[in-house]
Amino acid sequence: MSAATQLPPAPVAAAPAADVGEGAGRRGWTGYLLLLPGALWLTLFFIVPTVSLVSTSLYDPSGSLATGYSMTGHWQNYTQAISDYSPQILRSFVYALIATVACVLLGFPLAYAIAFKAGRWKNLMLVAVVAPFFTSFLVRTLAWQYILGDNEALVSLLRKVHVLGADGYLLDTPFAVVTGLTYNFLPFMVLPLYASLEKLDPRLLEAGADLYASPVAVFRRVTLPLAMPGLVAGTLLTFIPASGDFINSELLGNPRTRMVGNEIQDLFAAGDYPTASSLSITLMAAIVVLVLLYVRRAGTEELL
Amino acid sequence: MTGRAGRWVGEHVVLVLGLLVLLYMCIPVFVVILMSFNDPASRNSYTFDGFTWNNWRNVCEPYQLCSSLALSLRVGFLATAVATLLGTLMSFAMARHRFRGRASANLLIFLPMATPEIVLGSSLLALFVGNGAAGVLGFWTIFIAHVLFCLSFVVVTVKARLAGLDPRLEQAAMDLYANEWQTFWRITFPLVFPGILAAALLSFSLSFDDFIITNLNAGQEVTFPMFVWGAAQRGIPPQINVVGTVMFVVALAIVASGQLGSRRRAVRT
Amino acid sequence: MSDDLTLTSVTKTFGSFTAVDDLDLTVPQGSFFALLGPSGCGKTTTLRMVAGLEEPSAGTITLGERDITRLKPYRRPVNTVFQSYALFPHLTIEQNVAFGLHRQGRKKVDAEVARMLELVELGGMGGRRPAQLSGGQQQRVALARALINEPDVLLLDEPLGALDLKLRRQMQIELKRIQVEVGLTFVHVTHDQEEAMTMADTVAVMNQGRIEQMGAPEDLYEAPATTFVANFLGQSNLVPGKVVRGDAEVLELDVEGTRLTADVARARVRDGAVWVGVRPEKVYLSHAGEEAGDDDNRLHDGIVSDVSFVGVSTQYLVRMPWGQELTVFEQNTGSRDRFRPDDKVDLHWRADHTFLLDASQDATAGVDRVGE
Numbered sequence: 001m002s003a004a005t006q007l008p009p010a011p012v013a014a015a016p017a018a019d020v021g022e023g024a025g026r027r028g029w030t031g032y033l034l035l036l037p038g039a040l041w042l043t044l045f046f047i048v049p050t051v052s053l054v055s056t057s058l059y060d061p062s063g064s065l066a067t068g069y070s071m072t073g074h075w076q077n078y079t080q081a082i083s084d085y086s087p088q089i090l091r092s093f094v095y096a097l098i099a100t101v102a103c104v105l106l107g108f109p110l111a112y113a114i115a116f117k118a119g120r121w122k123n124l125m126l127v128a129v130v131a132p133f134f135t136s137f138l139v140r141t142l143a144w145q146y147i148l149g150d151n152e153a154l155v156s157l158l159r160k161v162h163v164l165g166a167d168g169y170l171l172d173t174p175f176a177v178v179t180g181l182t183y184n185f186l187p188f189m190v191l192p193l194y195a196s197l198e199k200l201d202p203r204l205l206e207a208g209a210d211l212y213a214s215p216v217a218v219f220r221r222v223t224l225p226l227a228m229p230g231l232v233a234g235t236l237l238t239f240i241p242a243s244g245d246f247i248n249s250e251l252l253g254n255p256r257t258r259m260v261g262n263e264i265q266d267l268f269a270a271g272d273y274p275t276a277s278s279l280s281i282t283l284m285a286a287i288v289v290l291v292l293l294y295v296r297r298a299g300t301e302e303l304l
Numbered sequence: 305m306t307g308r309a310g311r312w313v314g315e316h317v318v319l320v321l322g323l324l325v326l327l328y329m330c331i332p333v334f335v336v337i338l339m340s341f342n343d344p345a346s347r348n349s350y351t352f353d354g355f356t357w358n359n360w361r362n363v364c365e366p367y368q369l370c371s372s373l374a375l376s377l378r379v380g381f382l383a384t385a386v387a388t389l390l391g392t393l394m395s396f397a398m399a400r401h402r403f404r405g406r407a408s409a410n411l412l413i414f415l416p417m418a419t420p421e422i423v424l425g426s427s428l429l430a431l432f433v434g435n436g437a438a439g440v441l442g443f444w445t446i447f448i449a450h451v452l453f454c455l456s457f458v459v460v461t462v463k464a465r466l467a468g469l470d471p472r473l474e475q476a477a478m479d480l481y482a483n484e485w486q487t488f489w490r491i492t493f494p495l496v497f498p499g500i501l502a503a504a505l506l507s508f509s510l511s512f513d514d515f516i517i518t519n520l521n522a523g524q525e526v527t528f529p530m531f532v533w534g535a536a537q538r539g540i541p542p543q544i545n546v547v548g549t550v551m552f553v554v555a556l557a558i559v560a561s562g563q564l565g566s567r568r569r570a571v572r573t
Numbered sequence: 574m575s576d577d578l579t580l581t582s583v584t585k586t587f588g589s590f591t592a593v594d595d596l597d598l599t600v601p602q603g604s605f606f607a608l609l610g611p612s613g614c615g616k617t618t619t620l621r622m623v624a625g626l627e628e629p630s631a632g633t634i635t636l637g638e639r640d641i642t643r644l645k646p647y648r649r650p651v652n653t654v655f656q657s658y659a660l661f662p663h664l665t666i667e668q669n670v671a672f673g674l675h676r677q678g679r680k681k682v683d684a685e686v687a688r689m690l691e692l693v694e695l696g697g698m699g700g701r702r703p704a705q706l707s708g709g710q711q712q713r714v715a716l717a718r719a720l721i722n723e724p725d726v727l728l729l730d731e732p733l734g735a736l737d738l739k740l741r742r743q744m745q746i747e748l749k750r751i752q753v754e755v756g757l758t759f760v761h762v763t764h765d766q767e768e769a770m771t772m773a774d775t776v777a778v779m780n781q782g783r784i785e786q787m788g789a790p791e792d793l794y795e796a797p798a799t800t801f802v803a804n805f806l807g808q809s810n811l812v813p814g815k816v817v818r819g820d821a822e823v824l825e826l827d828v829e830g831t832r833l834t835a836d837v838a839r840a841r842v843r844d845g846a847v848w849v850g851v852r853p854e855k856v857y858l859s860h861a862g863e864e865a866g867d868d869d870n871r872l873h874d875g876i877v878s879d880v881s882f883v884g885v886s887t888q889y890l891v892r893m894p895w896g897q898e899l900t901v902f903e904q905n906t907g908s909r910d911r912f913r914p915d916d917k918v919d920l921h922w923r924a925d926h927t928f929l930l931d932a933s934q935d936a937t938a939g940v941d942r943v944g945e
Contacts, residue, residue, distance in 0.1 A: 031401025035409060038394035038455055042412050045452045049427035056430040106325045113322025127559055128326050132333050134555030137513045138532040139548035142540060143332035146339065151351060186329060236418065244420025247515060251536060261422045261516070268429060268520060280426040284419065291418070472659035475626050478646040479653045480673035480718065490672075494663050 057277035077278040085263050085279055092259040096243035099181035103238045107189035115197035129190050141180055141251050148176050172254040180248035188237035196230025232298050240287055333552060340545035359542045366541040372531035373547060376512055383450035384507040391458025392500055399466040417456045425517035441523025449517050454507035465499025576602040576637040578726050583632030585618050592618040594782035605752050605759045607773030609766055615782040616762045620728050624653045636725055652719035653728040658711045660703035666714050667699035673722040689721045709740045729761040745771050766806050778802050796839045800930055803850055805939030810899045814849040829895045833870040835927035846932035853900040855926040861917040869921040877916045891918060
């Protein structure tokens with residue numbers, strides 16, 4: 001329909017929207033009214049608490065819950081928290097990173113298989129991805145205690161084939177913690193990846209192959225760039241909760257696998273609110289910086 | 305020839321890998337089901353020592369198990385109802401209305417999802433007890449926290465469904481003598497309902513599962529995950545696996561019936 | 574008749590873009606009216622304003638005596654067949670068709686729905702869902718769903734656009750049959766000129782938010798008023814010329830030194846510079862210098878530059894001494910000479926097939942419709 005070439009350029013661009021008339025959206029007060037209750041909730045119980053967390057992190061640590069705290073702008077809480085707990089902070093990010101990479105390596109084949117190879121089993125496989133969600137997180141993590149246990153089949157097998165020494169073990173090791181993290185957050189990687197891949201027209205892959213690309217090249221030049229939105233969403237949904245988690249470390253690790261979450265939890269339990277709060281804020285700030293760096297890089301360059 | 309063989313293997317390798325990963329995801333569920341029939345030799349034993357129906361017959365035997373379960377269900381239903389309602393309203397605003405401050409609203413919805421649970425939990429705790437008023441912690445603080453972290457997920461889920469809804473359907477209804485009210489209840493709502501249902505299911509599972517945030521804000525109350533946590537320190541009663549199994553089966557049944565329903569309706573054109 | 578649909582000075586702007594520009598239009602009751610134009614010309618916006626889905630920025634829309642300009646869509650006796658049908662996916666075919674009647678408070682509608690489904694030849698399909706029907710069947714459900722309300726005006730927004738060519742031709746005939754049968758006013762929006770001409774009593778050609786010309790399909794085709802209509806509706810040869818003399822009936826023209834004549838009846842301009850137009854199928858070729866009838870207009874010494882055989886006709890491109898290429902369609906009757914590239918030819922046509930257009934208009938407006 002290139003009679004439209006006779007039109008000046010601006011109207012041509014505006015024309016389709018004008019013709020269909022969708023996405024116009026209504027103006028007026030209704031929008032605010034609909035938004036109000038939820039926005040109020042988020043403001044009262046997310047924004048306000050974040051502010052009070054910041055102010056708690058600046059309280060004088062000499063106070064206690066019983067005697068009350070005084071607001072003294074005690075920024076040393078931060079230097080104290082960072083110097084005391086930098087090993088745990090670093091460990092949290094390392095574990096979260098390894099778990100995220102493992103989730104990508106495990107999640108990509110699975111998402112790809114569901115999107116392109118599953119045929120009529122597609123829905124069943126999707127249900128199988130989601131279903132474990134509904135068995136309590138803690139109960140499943142405890143199941144890993146059993147699977148990785150010293151006297152169970154897996155360890156015996158690994159001892160027999162000499163991957164582990166005669167008295168080697170898996171439970172209470174960093175390996176167990178990362179395994180648990182990977183397991184627990186894998187669905188958060190698979191679902192966004194699948195959503196991205198499902199939109200991908202398989203004919204694009206055929207076109208890539210038709211244009212002399214090897215399977216590896218098709219994957220790198222066609223599949224991966226188009227799966228990028230899902231990959232970015234998936235890595236964020238995995239990395240962020242994993243770096244704040246302490247359940248896996250507590251149930252599957254040992255005192256030397258403690259993560260920052262464990263420390264925050266214990267500090268709160270011990271009533272040291274100022275230090276706990278400053279550690280929380282430090283964790284959040286570090287995550288924001290990492291996420292911004294990552295999103296910028298993923299947005300501009302190829303990941304490989 | 306090798307090319308064709310390679311391609312055959314290539315195609316099936318992905319499927320086999322995928323199934324292996326799926327197995328990895330499901331193994332703990334199998335273990336949970338198995339352990340629900342365990343007859344442990346001692347209190348601290350977490351190995352399969354023998355088969356019994358006892359755990360299924362005496363689910364409530366361990367102290368606090370059933371009361372914590374009841375609390376989790378109560379919180380779950382209430383938080384799900386409120387989060388689904390507020391979140392659905394918000395998603396309609398975001399998808400259908402134009403207003404100032406849209407970008408800030410988007411950010412407000414996105415941020416809680418990008419915050420680690422431990423941070424969300426500590427902020428709420430700082431708010432609730434920051435002034436030395438620890439006495440407020442309890443059912444309502446758990447409820448507030450649960451609505452908070454479910455809300456964003458509801459908005460995202462329902463908004464996606466709304467975005468996929470062809471505006472011409474509503475226009476067609478208006479053209480066919482349905483006023484705004486009738487158009488909403490006869491066209492918009494039925495078509496968005498699967499999204500709302502999915503959001504509610506997600507909310508419930510998030511709420512029922514949460515430990516980190518709840519643990520910080522529960523005061524004297526004990527939810528089911530908190531009960532499991534405590535039990536893990538003392539010796540795990542096999543009954544928690546019964547609860548895990550039941551949850552799994554119920555969820556599976558809901559998802560399966562939803563799948564069948566949507567296939568029967570063949571909603572997508 | 575009193576229930577004509579009338580648009581008076583209707584304007585619709587989206588931001589800085591004017592989709593419909595000061596439009597005046599009357600659609601007589603009971604007529605089959607087509608709004609024809611390229612995409613983005615404002616035809617769909619016009620339709621949506623009549624349906625009430627878009628509010629005019631200025632102007633009024635009346636149906637008979639009633640002003641419906643600002644009436645809600647569900648308060649006007651107007652129904653629409655949407656471009657992609659917009660069938661309700663969660664309702665059965667019956668429920669879709671009965672939707673409008675139910676909303677108007679009617680209870681017992683089964684018999685009417687069944688009769689309407691018969692009319693569109695979908696009897697027995699009432700229990701199915703839209704997704705279970707083919708494109709052509711869905712189209713007919715959309716039609717039935719609108720028609721059953723017996724609206725004063727039925728609006729059709731490119732209703733056949735999604736169908737393949739064969740089904741489209743079939744549905745064109747069927748739509749026309751139904752319109753005659755029910756006697757309602759149909760306003761049909763399309764970018765397909767053949768579709769518009771086949772079905773409509775009256776065609777309005779729209780371009781850039783305005784109506785270029787309106788009338789019976791034959792009139793538009795034989796006597797286009799603008800270069801846009803001349804090119805958008807079929808094809809035209811437009812040659813620059815000058816009116817040198819004229820009386821009440823005939824104008825004498827100079828085209829690159831050749832004398833031609835044209836009827837005043839088809840002249841939009843009567844003096845000065847003009848576009849001299851003629852449809853390619855009105856022109857026939859002869860070997861250069863060969864004798865032909867006296868009343869013919871005749872352009873000498875073209876050279877055949879391209880020949881394409883298309884079955885019913887042969888299409889020639891002929892390069893004229895002044896460099897312009899003209900198009901000629903010759904019916905393959907077998908009784909006429911065939912020409913080859915580089916043959917030297919004269920072009921003839923009957924003087925009364927000549928039309929004259931304003932020379933200030935762009936001769937290529939509406940050309941190049943390859944993308945269809």
